[in-house]
Amino acid sequence: MIQDIFEMSLKSLTRQQIRSFLTLAGVVIGIAAIVCLLSIGQGLTNSVNEQFEQLGTNIVYMLGMNPLSGTSNTIDFSDSDISWVEGVSGVDYVLPLYSGVGTMQANSVRKNVMILSMDLDKSSLFEEYGYFDVEEGRRIEEGDTQGILITKQLAEDGFDKPLNAKKLVTINDLPYKIIGIQKPLKVVVGDYNPENLILMSESAFKKFSPNSTPTYLMIVTFSREDNSKIADELTKHFEDKYGQRSIYVYTSDQLLDQINSIYAIITFFLIGVSAIAMIVGGVGIMNAMITSVMEKTKEIGIMKALGASNYTILMIFIIEAALIGLIGGAMGTILGYGLSQIISFFVSESGMILQGVISLEITLIGLGFSTIVGVISGYLPALRAANLDPIEALRYE
Amino acid sequence: MKFDGDVVEVSFRNLKKEGLRTFLTLIGVVIGIASIVSLLSIGNGLTLAVEEQFESLGTNTIFVIPGGGMSIASIKLNQIDLDTIDNTSGVERSIPIYSKSGILEYNQEKVNVSINAVDPKKAEDIFQSTGFMEVTEGRMMEKNDSQGILIGTTLSTDFFKRDLSLKKQVLINGLSFNVVGILKPQGTSFGGAPNMGGSIYMSLEALKRLYSESNLSPSIIFVKTYTADDAKYSADSIKDYFNDKYGEDSVRVSSSEDLLNQIKTILDLLTLFITGVGAISLLVGGIGIMNSMVTSVMERTREIGLMKALGASDDKIKSIFLLESALIGGIGGIIGIIIGYLMSFTIAFIGQSLGYALEASMGIEITIGALIFSMIIGSLSGVVPAINAANLDPVVALRYE
Incomplete structure (x- = not known):
């Protein structure tokens, strides 16, 4: 019996080929858009998560400013502040990060550059991240008080002629030697990647800018479970000392959650907009089913006269609509994955990390959503067919 | 191709006869156009709000930011620098x-x-x-x-x-x-x-x-x-001065027009992208029009045969069906535009009561553009079915069951 119903639904689909094809096309486009966006969105989230895992998740960050207060000024962390933080229970070690700007001169071109500095004996957590991988020359060490590492973009495009390792330059009229050229970092889409960046050791930075204090502190904890407790302790201590909203403390978990929720909102919004296309596709299914019911009025009359129940008729048309949804969904899912892989390819080519995700979840969402839309769109036309009066139906021209 | 009175009458009558199908096809177009119009309207409103904020600051403004906003630490400007800015012409x-x-x-x-x-x-x-x-x-x-x-x-x-x-x-x-x-x-x-x-x-x-x-x-x-024109030239000379003195990118100098253009470019890109995603639904709506036209041609095969037998030219048949699909597009477009604006103003109203300077704009470009777009989609979707109808052999068509 069920087999008969299926056969009939399939036959009716193949009979009206152009109509079935166009109705399918509507569903395919809608599902392809949804699957493609889901796949890309999931891919973005994955690459962010991976980067965080590389850096480690047992880190608490402390900034000397609070974006919520609307100020852009920083408080200066003193050496005693840093040693206080080191004494907090659960803290493994503290890595202060220094940043500044300077005017770099090479090949008689002067250019403003951003300088990042940290204690290179404690910077192991940046190693895995590829921060100190060099393409040319060697990596810098804490003992290099006059050696710098510069980005590839800056070396190639910053100063008329490309700069090589061992080149002598000046920054704010102090002499420095380029020891290495940094390998380009792979960044996540949307991430900020400064081009005019110079890395130097903490000892070099102390000479470059004697009075400077850290821009922010990376506080490495023994385990991520301690992160939030330590963050609370830091907030309390420093707000008592420097005032409410003077500092900003966040853990790597919080940061990750925040980024993930931003991606989720964007993905959700875009999927919402593309789901509109799916509604239009559903209306298309409904339209095709109404026409199909009308054309088969006589046939329905005969089936009823031969003893088919209302339920059988209802099922025939609902299954027909569900099949349109399912087949369209399957094709749309394949097309959507194809699109997301093509987009990932081009984004990766341009040096950013993106790998569109193919997952059971997304596939089930694509197939499930399209089938549900099919069934809902088919329900009314099917009800119309089931409720036809056989006598009237047989008389229909 | 001529759209004389007969053609228009026949097209309208057909649309009315197939009321339910026409209605559902219309809904497809309406949803598509409404989402495009509301997204464009909100996007434009945002741009306008930003423009207003800038205009209140004056278009004859230049911002000079030491360090280029790149980092917290930055270059220190001295009195000589300030005097130089003051003495720049304009x-x-x-x-x-x-x-x-x-x-x-x-x-x-x-x-x-x-x-x-x-x-x-x-x-x-x-x-x-x-x-x-x-x-x-x-x-x-x-x-x-x-x-x-x-x-x-x-x-x-x-x-x-x-x-x-x-x-x-x-x-x-x-x-x-x-x-x-x-x-x-x-x-x-x-x-x-x-x-x-x-x-x-x-x-x-x-x-x-x-x-x-x-x-x-x-x-x-x-x-x-003194004037908005001066802002451009003065900004350039101030920029040159700082580039020479402190090196490239040491001080960010931007006229309010530069800043406005930057923000506008970003907003425009965003609006374009989101509207592009929204336009997918109109594409699906267009396919819906094509589908209902194909069905309509098939159902009326005999009628077409009869019209041809009575002397209707291929062109006339073609124009009947083209007009029909363009009408679906146009009517759907008008309803969609109205619903789209209603939606965008509702969204803007909710946004404003939450404290955001969110605005919806009702522009002649959006309105006319959406209407033309919907009619083009309608006509394009009708082309193939209309040609099919026009090419029917009257003898075969009359025999069609």
Whole structure:
């Protein structure tokens, strides 16, 4: 019996080929858009998560400013502040990060550059991240008080002629030697990647800018479970000392959650907009089913006269609509994955990390959503067919 | 191809006869056009809101930001630099703003605040028409006022257990100051700059009590030129001066038009992208039109045969079906435009009541554009079915069951 119903639904689909094809096309486009966006969105989230895992998740960050207060000024962390933080229970070690700007001169071109500095004996957590991988020359060490590492973009495009390792330059009229050229970092889409960046050791930075204090502190904890407790302790201590909203403390978990929720909102919004296309596709299914019911009025009359129940008729048309949804969904899912892989390819080519995700979840969402839309769109036309009066139906021209 | 009275009549009659199918096909177009129109309307509204904010600042403004906003530490500008800006041709006047942070203490509660120091006289002149630094309660500080400060409403009402009101005494980094005025709150545009509610303003004299002069350097300089045209040229010469003196990218110099164009480009790209995603639904709607036209041609095969037998030309048959699909597109477009605007204004209204400067705009370009777009989609979708209809062999068509 069920087999008969299926056969009939399939036959009716193949009979009206152009109509079935166009109705399918509507569903395919809608599902392809949804699957493609889901796949890309999931891919973005994955690459962010991976980067965080590389850096480690047992880190608490402390900034000397609070974006919520609307100020852009920083408080200066003193050496005693840093040693206080080191004494907090659960803290493994503290890595202060220094940043500044300077005017770099090479090949008689002067250019403003951003300088990042940290204690290179404690910077192991940046190693895995590829921060100190060099393409040319060697990596810098804490003992290099006059050696710098510069980005590839800056070396190639910053100063008329490309700069090589061992080149002598000046920054704010102090002499420095380029020891290495940094390998380009792979960044996540949307991430900020400064081009005019110079890395130097903490000892070099102390000479470059004697009075400077850290821009922010990376506080490495023994385990991520301690992160939030330590963050609370830091907030309390420093707000008592420097005032409410003077500092900003966040853990790597919080940061990750925040980024993930931003991606989720964007993905959700875009999927919402593309789901509109799916509604239009559903209306298309409904339209095709109404026409199909009308054309088969006589046939329905005969089936009823031969003893088919209302339920059988209802099922025939609902299954027909569900099949349109399912087949369209399957094709749309394949097309959507194809699109997301093509987009990932081009984004990766341009040096950013993106790998569109193919997952059971997304596939089930694509197939499930399209089938549900099919069934809902088919329900009314099917009800119309089931409720036809056989006598009237047989008389229909 | 001529659309004479007969053609129009036949097309309308057909649409009406197949009421339910026409209705569903219309819904497809309506949804598609409505989503495009509402997204464009909101996007345009956002751009307009940003433009308005800039215009209130004046299009003859240049911003000079040492360090290019690249990093927190930055290059220190000196008096010679400030004088050079003032003496650049086209420049009417300029005002440097010095920013520092400090700890404000009131009732034994401490808050970290951003301190902005300006020359009060210059500030009044330059910001007069902008609503920026407008005092709602109390007065502006005086020129050599080393005691008075202005605070924002947020700082006044939200930060302390007891409201920090006019004439109250506070400590900043341990020294005492008086609140002489409260500033009007600034509107925040959606996704725009954060409300500087935690800021206070004081005179340069007052700031010198807190920080020694050698530590002070302007964090931003507002420059007013005589005309908007001057802004472009003056910005270029100021940029050249700083590039020569401190190196490339050392100081960011942008005219308000530059900034506006940058923001507009980003907003336009966003709107375009989202509308593109929204346009997918119109594509599906177009396929719906094609589908219903194919069905309509098939159902009327006999009728077409009859018309041809009675002398209707191929062109006439073609125009009947083309007009029919264009009508679906056009009518769907009109309804979609109305619904789209209703949606965008509802969204803007909700956004505004949540405190965002969100606006919906109703532009002639959007309206006409959407209408033409929907009719083009309608006509294009009708082309193949109409040609099929026109090419029917009358003898075969008349025999069709």
